[in-house]
Amino acid sequence: MEKRATIKEVAEKAGVSKATVSYVLNNTKKVSESTKERVLQAARELQYAPDFTAVSLTKKKSRMIGVILPLINESIAGIMQENTYYNEMISAVEKTSRENNYDILLAGLARPEDYRSWVQKRRLDGLLFLGLFPEGIYREMHSMDVPAVLIDTYESHTENYPAVNIDDEKGGWLAADHLISNGHDKIVFLSVDLDNPVEKERFQGCKRALKEAGLPPPAVMKAEDIHSFESGYEAGRQLFKEKKYTAVISGSDTTALGIIRAVHDGGGKTPEDLSVIGFDDLRLSRYVIPSLTTIRQHIEKKGTLAAEKLVRVMEGQEEQPEMVDVELIVRESTGKR
Amino acid sequence: MEKRATIKEVAEKAGVSKATVSYVLNNTKKVSESTKERVLQAARELQYAPDFTAVSLTKKKSRMIGVILPLINESIAGIMQENTYYNEMISAVEKTSRENNYDILLAGLARPEDYRSWVQKRRLDGLLFLGLFPEGIYREMHSMDVPAVLIDTYESHTENYPAVNIDDEKGGWLAADHLISNGHDKIVFLSVDLDNPVEKERFQGCKRALKEAGLPPPAVMKAEDIHSFESGYEAGRQLFKEKKYTAVISGSDTTALGIIRAVHDGGGKTPEDLSVIGFDDLRLSRYVIPSLTTIRQHIEKKGTLAAEKLVRVMEGQEEQPEMVDVELIVRESTGKR
DNA sequence: CACTTGCGGTGAACCGGTTAACCTTTCTAG
């Protein structure tokens, strides 16, 4: 229908040159009040909005930031469908970005080389990595000199990118300490991979708590992944069958829910048969039955902080890593031994 | 660090003109095998990826689609954090889009005029509306002739945009019928606004089921919104206090969870004290305790369908509305009267 | 009164691609 108006049309309508229109709209050079008014009027009437693809070309800034999510089965669906952690994060990021006039592009990318070409193609001004990615990626990104902020990653991998973390060690400690003070001594730590820095930190925290209580390090049980209900369910089934432990520390609330369900299906009860402690404190965690004892991390705050940090980095400022505090939230899924 | 390579550099390196490079890369004109090889080689070595902002400018296509979410409190957070329905949808959309070489831009827009300028600024090739928006928006969009596909909206509003729906009437019917055949006759329908076409359809379905069973139309109870745990909790609290009804039909699984929790907190049990039936069948619905009886809509399928439809519309094809089937999933949150 | 200065504005190059029009060579056919 209507064609979008261009700057040329606005210029003609206002009887000035393209340059003047640009100066007026960007407030980037002195223009007399009267012409300014004429230009603005014309722009308004034509419903003019500058074409960012053209602007990006000259300014070399797209005002878009890429938000990169981990893939499960070649798709971000795995993560977004199962674990609302990411959703809470994304919404916070979207909000902060919009407030700073950035649009966000959402993607899960498969092959490392896709990252580079994505950034190049879209001229992304910055990148937000949600979670841990293969190490090579960061180096690759670094070599193209694109601002980035990392969430939930540790220094060993970051190539000096600023990161936003939580205090995972403390989280692990809080979880273990809570269980210990409820009389548990047969505690198991559910883990996908203790080499993952996040899990490693949490595990360190657990160990420290147990040590402080004069107990040996916790047992470790392998899980398929840290995000899904199903992997929790599977773990829960085994734990309930073996009956070797009285408490389990799970990597996420989502997984905790799976464990609890498995215990239930096996005929057991939470926390009577198995105390379960989650991680994250998702929205739903206070509503499920039993509600989840969990380590709360302020997800929204983390997302906001990361986005703000990215904005500053894109503006050329130096930024330091930041650590968000965690907190133990005691609810119904854990109990006295 | 490294500057991104431009087509000019590739051309020089390969000893040909910019045009030739473009022809080779887009396979849009005959070029001899030998030159083609040289060009590809040069492109590879320089890690060249065409700049989409430049491409968009000439082709007048950005290969980006905008995904628009409803706002709660000026942010999409409200919806993404509470109700995973949207997340499941978005992931499906992202996947399908990527497969078709489109990137997605995520946004919740506040004022109607923002939509227009957003589309213009970003040169969006198409729009996906998730949910119902103020009527004026669609007209506005229509006037700019941008392809769009609507999800969960009904004709009265759509200005002839193709839409992807579920059979809400049937959903309502299935829910009511299930309850009736379990002996319930004091059923309440939880609703935000019966003028909302989605809710209206579901309510129609309920009424039909009750009528077919020789019962009067169901009572209606007002809820704050259809998406949040909290609005369910509030409703549940009241319902349990009044004890006038034996079963409630909720607008979403999220809300259902809130209801169940409220009953629990009041000292009651689900389904013994109140049968609760949800809508959506989210991932978590089979894991919570009690697991939710619900009307399943294949969310992922809906998202995929909608994205595919949008791709076709953007390619100039005519498209018809589509309706996805729903299905009753019986679990633990409903029981015999 | 001639000479700078400042104001308000314009022209044109440029960003990085695409593509229509055109130009050489070489091949084919009459």
Place this chain on the structure above:
DNA sequence: CTAGAAAGGTTAACCGGTTCACCGCAAGTG
């Protein structure tokens, strides 16, 4: 042997903005 077509490239205009260099004119200066 020559006209015409096909093959393989190149040139240059264009997309819609931004911005640098420059320009005309009125006001200020010595």
